[in-house]
Amino acid sequence: MSSEAISADDLVALRDSVADLVARGGGSEAVRASMSSTTRTDAPLWSGLVEVGAAALAIPEEDGGVGAGWGALAAVVEELGASLSPVPLFSSAVLATGALLVAAERGGHGPAGLLADLAAGERTATLCLAGETSWETPGVTADGGILSGTAHYVTDAEAATDLVVVAGPTPHATLHVIAADAPGVEVVPVATMDPTRPLSQVRFTDAAAEAIAAPDDLLARLRDVAWAMLAVEQVGAASAALRLTVDYTKARKQFGRVIGSFQALKHRMADMYADIETGRSVAYAAVEAIGTGEGAELAAAAHVYCSEAFTRVVAEAVQLHGGIGITWEHDIQLYFKRAHSSAQFFGQPVDVVAAVSL
Structure with missing residues (x-):
């Protein structure tokens, strides 16, 4: 379950492919349409992601996957976090596959061909x-x-x-x-x-x-995977929220000037950027530590820091958008909701801090 190395050029190409798929698939309009679909997922985008091998990245080659490791999958998770795309990548390629891979390390094998079918997108x-x-x-x-x-x-x-x-x-x-x-x-x-x-x-x-067959530490190992990858998703979403905020402040005018030129707002957006970049470092350190035996503390740190940073960033983003930030028509409210819901995923940060403090 190691995070195998992938070249920087390959990661850039992978990110670009995913970003292009999201853009060609309709972006925000597709996200909103998918919310009311039968399965509440974006099926066309999911098919495109399967075609570029996203579902197979963390699955070893001997099991029908790409064998690129968790770091490569994290790059995809971050891009999809930025777009809030409702596809089953996190549920299938991270959580379900992560549980199967933890079990496989201890000799536990699921139904024949399941991992290969998940990698090929034939099953989810x-x-x-x-x-x-x-x-x-x-x-x-x-x-x-x-x-x-x-x-x-x-x-x-x-x-x-x-x-x-x-x-x-x-x-x-x-x-x-x-x-x-x-x-x-x-x-x-x-x-x-x-x-x-x-x-x-x-x-x-x-x-x-x-x-x-699964090891006694199944829950702990699976939690580390979930927290590390969730932190990467949160970083992607927070980055997108900041981009929306910067674009808005460049266009919105008050007192005859664009509000983005006001020094006080520049400082607030600089603080948002610092939160995001610190979170990115912690999140990817946690991803790199998956399966090394040193991942538990980093995963917990990533979950706490990135959950809190994402919440701070979107709170500032909504304020800087003014009244439009709390309307259904503007996407920033979707990022606000994602921040608060993802902070509860696999346990609240406050409970993690309390457990570490004991």
Whole structure:
């Protein structure tokens, strides 16, 4: 599960390819249209991402992937974070694939060909983990491979063909794979504050699943992957929020001058930039540490810092946009909602700080 090296030129080309796909796919208009689609995802953009190999980046070559490592996938995650594109990359290529790769390190193998199918985009998976009140306690239990209970805050479940389920009780959680349309499985979409990241409850009623051997530290390892990659996504979104703010302040006039020329506003945007660049350094350090045995502290630091920095940046962005910043018509409100929702993903930063302080 190492983060293999990829050249700087290849990373630039990969970012450019993703940015071009997003732009050609309609950008913000496509994001808004996807919010009300059947699966609440941008299916055409997802197909394009699969064609350029995005879903296969972190999967080893022997399993049908590209084997480029987490660093390459992070570059794609950052670009999609910047556009808020509702595609199942984070749910499938990061969370579900991450769980399968953690298990594979300890000899646990999922259904034959699953990783290869995920890499090729022939199947799409998502992770079922959280209980109603905590990411630390799975909402689903397993008894002899039979799943019962409800997983909450499941991303992109409506678009998934397969569910990768972490079942309790903790600390010895078990890993399972089951088809999303299997008997005893019910996907219940839920309304969300952040319409760009669809969430569902997934209910299991005596559902027969395939068990996968997993290490005792499965939850901790998976959390490190989620926090590191989420931090990269937050950096991408915060960067886009700053760009929107700079563009707006260059166009908006008061007292006969563009407001971006006011020194006080320049200072505030400089502080936003400093938050983002510090966050980028922390986030990519955490990504680089995935699988090295030193990733836990960096991942926790990235989750706390990037969640708080993203929240600060969008709060400033909304203020600097003035009244238009709180209207549905302007995209900055979508970034505000993403900042507050992503800060709760895989545990609140305040809980992480409290745990470290004990």
